Amino acid sequence: MPSELVHKFMRIDHLPHIWCAGCGNGIIMRDVAVALQELIDDPESGVSREKTVIVSGIGCSSRAAGYMDFDSIHTTHGRAIAFATGIKFAHPELEVIVLTGDGDCSAIGGNHLIHAARRNIGLTVIAFNNDIYGMTGGQYSPTTPTGDVATTAPYGNFDRPFDIAQLAAGAGASFTARGSAYHARETTELIKQGIQHKGFSLIDVFSVCPTYYGRKNHKGGAVEMLAWQKENMVPASRYYAMSEEKRRDKIMVGILTHNDFPEYTQQYARLLERAKKAK
Amino acid sequence: MRYEMRFSGSGGQGVILASVILAEAAVADGLNAVQSQAYGPEARGGLCRAETVLSREQIWYTKVDRPQFLLALTQASLDKYAQSLAEDAVVMADDTLALPAGVDPARALRLPILATARDKVGKIMTANIVAVGAINRALGLFGEEALREGVRRHIPAGTEELNWKALEAGTALIGDEAAGRFRRPAL
Amino acid sequence: MANKAVLMQGNEACVEGAIAAGMRFYAGYPITPSTEIAEQCALRLPQVGGRFIQMEDELASMAAVLGASATGMKAMTATSGPGFSLKQENIGYGCLAEIPCVIVDVQRSGPSTGLPTSPAQGDYMQARWGTHGDHPVIALSPSSVMETYKLIIRAFNLSEKYRTPVIFLMDEIVGHMREGIVPPDPNDLIINKRHISYRDGANKQCYAVPEGKYVPAMKPFGAGERYNITGLAHDVSGFPTNNNAVAGALYTRLMEKIDRNLDDIVRVEQTMLDDADTAVVCFGGTARAVMSAVLQAREEGMKVGMFRPITVWPFPEKQLRALLPGLKRILVVEHNYGQMVLEVRRAAAEKVPVDFLGRMDGTVISPKDILQKLRETEV
16 A cells, blocks of 8 residues: 555556666655655745656656656756756746756766756755666666776776765755665755755765666675665764764765855846846 | 948958948938848957948848948958959048059048047047948938937947047048049939 | 837847747857847846846757746747757657747758858758657748748747747848848737646646647646656656557657648748749748849749748648649759758659759859859750
8 A cells, every 4th residue: 555655745546666676766756755745744844736846857767757746847868957947947936856867967967967056046956876877777877886897887897986966066056965765864854955955956865776786796685785875874963973084984974065155046036126127 | 223332351340330330220211221241250350241232122132242332441351352343333441451453443432441540539449430431421321310320229328429429530531522423323 | 100110130030029929038058150149038038027048058958948838938049050959859859748949040051060150051951850750840931030020929829839849940141131120019919828728627637639639738837737748758647658559649649730730830932923934942041042033034034933931841842732733943942952952852743843053162142143043944
């Protein structure tokens, strides 16, 4: 029996989803749904279901938009953030949430990611980061760790990987954070904060792909991969209490940057006022 | 009847704007006008040419193949475009330029356009407006009001006084004799 | 009161006409010779409460336009050859997902970077087949500044009526020339509004069409409909499907919504063709030289007229076929090495010989060139 949350926020006539057993994407999609439910239930949040639009690109992650019962648009590969920019800029009152993947947002769509971050337009981008191109069968992505194998790196991948959260932060994103499939509670909270943040926010959520990444790289199944996240990814409160030496091998789960830069559509509203007066 | 005009010089001298202003003045005067231009990748420097066609009838073909009037502000543009003129065409060139062979001196006006802009108006960049004034007077194109309307619509606000000065200085370069001799044929 | 004549550039008229049509969203990227359209939108849209954004690239511009249109805004982008190539994938998205918008392509010499400031008409076939897969296309091409103003309004109207991207195929000749125009009184314009609903209240059949109709209504995002848009083949709920019958029905409807409404969509200018034995076929800015040549040919006693598709896609096949019995020859003039001529030859079906005059060296075909060709081929 689907849960109340699933009943309320998913297009249940289109479930079950296409993701493999053990895929981390379902957990992350649920985190997004819980975050939205909590915000929609909170009258002070300003978030409403009618005014929320879910945007996605192409890839395993991007099927999530179709499962969520909101206005949703499943766009072209890499262009989710650019479509979302059009939606948000046309109607700034809409809450625009982008569900994307590591390849979608940092390879083919990398240009849109850095420029949306630079503009600080009020989108919430949630990257389902599984270190691999899953939909096409396991090719290496910009986040595949150096040395790992993939169908297009049968001798091992020697590319250096992106840290998507750092990439967005470097491009000027005013809110960046990292979550994981394992750290569902923390990740939900980060997504909530990202949605409520006025400017551009990016939450890089580490997913797991047992089918194409885990199996090929001897990382075990879904349980082992989630256990790896539990061991190696540490929520910020604990992370910063650790000694520098202990931190070295750990990945922080939490907020990387949180700034109060002016938001793009709010700046445009001021430009409109000026243009009206100047006319 | 079409009257075809070509304006040439170096990118940045404002020859395109000169052609636009005269086309605008034509429209303000109730004529048909088509203006177009050809230019290279340079924003400054490089050969630059613009064309304006005037007619009382509908203007179909928009380009100019053998103009009846040529303005040249650089030697390179004068040498090049003097090769493709209509019979009896009027050539207006800056007086620092040498008329190439084939241009009838009796149909040429060598005028201190650049010097007037620099010394009398005080700004070399007004040379195109000086030229507009001289062209309008020499060819007897448009009334004062239409010409000013053409200029007004294409200059930045706040530069009117400077441009009126340039326009008048250009008009003054043409005496009565020249104004009679170079008048364009009736359209 | 009648408006006064003003000198206007083709690119500027494109913007003013679009604003008159209700365009309030522009996303673009600078590219010669279309840049004045972006510049004019940046200046003018804020004055009418509209939105202008310069995106990071051509792909993003097209994507942002589709996103904005999904919220109910009339949206436009403009580009030239290289950028038109880059936009193609998302144009196909607009065709399949049925998102109205207008894409202006001010053609320049190509391929690749080509001759950026020179006139050409090499994107005619690309306007039809630029994006992959079979898809419906409407493309319109103006030949004067005044027509640019009026025709871009029609481009928006057709886009909204048929829920499809419309290609506005300009060229450097028309885009960069200035001529006097009298902007029409806004009260005299017919402006189509988006058809947002066949019914009251939300339901989940967002791509359903009533019997006998071809175009689904389109509620804007944010109106409470909660529907899905996708570039995958989809069912009437907008959800992806692998069902061949459902996908086939979708593709058939997409083609039929154009094919069954050709009389509404196709417009042609036919000048001096009543007694003509020779038709000169051309589109866009080339028509200017053709009309000059036609008038001179008439003075020389040749029975020549001009056939100018204004709707360049779908090609006005029916209108051309109707002329064939009276014609001895057809001359197609284009600033390319032979694109529309392929459509003309197909329509002429070897009943009338079709000659071609083309050029792509960056110079403009002159009336003299056309006259010479007409004299050479006189029968």
